[in-house]
Amino acid sequence: MSENVEKSSSGLDTAKWLVVFILLSGLVAANHYYAEVSVLYRALAAVATAVIAGFIAATTDKGSRFLTYAKDSRTEVRKVVWPNRQEATQTTLIVLAATLVMALILWGIDGIIVRLVGFITGIGI
Numbered sequence: 001m002s003e004n005v006e007k008s009s010s011g012l013d014t015a016k017w018l019v020v021f022i023l024l025s026g027l028v029a030a031n032h033y034y035a036e037v038s039v040l041y042r043a044l045a046a047v048a049t050a051v052i053a054g055f056i057a058a059t060t061d062k063g064s065r066f067l068t069y070a071k072d073s074r075t076e077v078r079k080v081v082w083p084n085r086q087e088a089t090q091t092t093l094i095v096l097a098a099t100l101v102m103a104l105i106l107w108g109i110d111g112i113i114v115r116l117v118g119f120i121t122g123i124g125i
Helices: 001-034 039-058 061-079 085-121
Strands: none
Touching: 001 039, 001 061, 039 061
8 A cells, every 4th residue: 555655656756856857957048048147146046946946856755865864964963072173183193194104114115116126127217
């Protein structure tokens, strides 16, 4: 029984997505066609059209699932314990020091390999 409900809403969702696609395609076409009109008016029309398309998309099944996911993600971000300034600075300095050490090690290994290959092949640098 739930399959019938999903299929009927799927057809409605398809129509809604088609309307969203038509709105956004019309927005692009109108922006190109009315290129001589002020950028302010075109931007306001673009924002209004995008908001309308967003509201229509939010009423679909995928749109509502996305909104639920976004709300859950925001809740999870609020639970994160963010580092204070001192911790962030210390971590940044540790990363920079480790990067410098690895760069020097790789530079040294590269120099050794270049000299070894030059010695084996007889080609000087």
